[in-house]
Amino acid sequence: MSHTAHIPSHRKPRQSASKTALRAGVAGGVLSTIAVAGAAGPAQAEPVTRTVEMPTITAGLSTSVAASAQATQAVALDLETQANEDAAAATAAKTAKKAKAEAVRKAEAKKKAEAAAKAKAEAAERASRTAERTTLSASTESSGSSSTASAPVSSNATGSAASVIAFAQSHVGDAYVSGGTGPNSWDCSGLVQAAFRTVGVELPRVSQSQSTAGTQVSLDNLQPGDILYWGGAGSAYHVGIYVGGGQFVGAQNSSTGVVQKSLDYDPPSGAVRVL
Template sequence: MSPNALIPSHRKPRRPSASSRALRAGVTGGFLTLAVTGATVPANAAEKPVSETQEMPTITTALATSAARSADTAEQVAFNYERQALQDSAFSHAAKAAEKHKAEAVKKAKAEAKKKAEEARKAKEAAEARASRSSERSALSAPASTSTSTSTGTGSTATLVSFLKAQLGKAYVLGSSGPSSYDCSGLTQAAFSQIGIDLPRVSQDQSTQGTQVGLDNLQVGDILYWGSAGSAYHVGVYIGDGKFIGAQNSSTGIVERPLDYDMPTGAVRVL
């Protein structure tokens, strides 16, 4: 053993280098800091990376959170715009549909009103016609049979009535003027031609021939008409005893009927 082994050394202990201190500080703080070999780093330089290293995660998280919030906001705004656009489109379609339904309802109401007005007009005309016929029937019930007490006559009226009775039972054919079938005005024209009187072909014109006479003053051979003078739709010939002969319709053909079977509107005298 050396005689100096137990003698404390007077050499100064070696101070750790700055890099060693930085290394220990880094390890102690939870971070490992590598120093360049042979470089001398001041003591305060070792602390700066620690601070920067600690702050970076915080900055990165904040940026990510902000970006996520911005994305959410943008998505919400886009969703709101899309929802508003859909609502606007739905409202527009609903408004157009409502307008269409309204127009259809108005059109239907007008058509119904027009139909009812037409029905009311026809009902009024029919009621007036029935009332007129009823009053005329009452007035004619006695005088019509006494004005001409017989269906036979002399001269032209007898020939006229004889021809008309010979046509009873024949068919009614619209536009026909004999000899096997007739319509109403065709029959009267053919009958009066037997006694040398030329009548127009249609009922409207026949109702304005000769002289207008009252239904309470009828004579054999008077032409009866239904409708109004100048626009009559049917004619027949009065044969006396409150009766007439006419080509009524396709179901009955040429028949003899009492006046109250279908009271005429007026009469004209051409004899």
């Protein structure tokens, strides 16, 4: 046995070749870097600019902008349409108001014209009636008829008829005035109305209505107190009161006033009985 066999070895274990080569490579790289830096001297390293590419969003953005523009245009169109509708409604309301005011004005004008025409017709009718009675009276008086000078006769009426006749006879000689209702001037219907009012009978105001106020009777069957009328029933232009004895009392015209005359003086067209 060798004299060294029992002495343990102080040598380190051999590293594997791969590890040795790795270490050598690292060391060489470090030394190379140091060498390059030393050769470069104190020169400062230039800053490194790095360009970062952002994701492309152009397609999606265009679609969003287009949709927003369409929505804005639609809102603007709606607002414009609403404004046009409001303006049209305001114009229509103004036109309707103006048309209504014009219609009211025309209706009032028509009403006034009708009232004026009616008043004119009534005035013409009264004038015609007065002229007719005046002409008839003048013609009769000029003929020398004895009936024009007939003296008033006493009536044999009784009751309400007597009161009506007494009132009418008491106003013989009063003036005739168109539209007169007393106490000292009368037109024909005003005198008849006032006479019957004394017995509580309220007659219409005008001749036309008084000629249909009672029961139609024949001129051959007259009784004191009957209302005589001249013209048609419902369209009479003159009225008087039959007092009996073939005579009547009536407010004839502005020339004669209230008179009591024979029926022959101015023959009536018909008669109505109220009492």
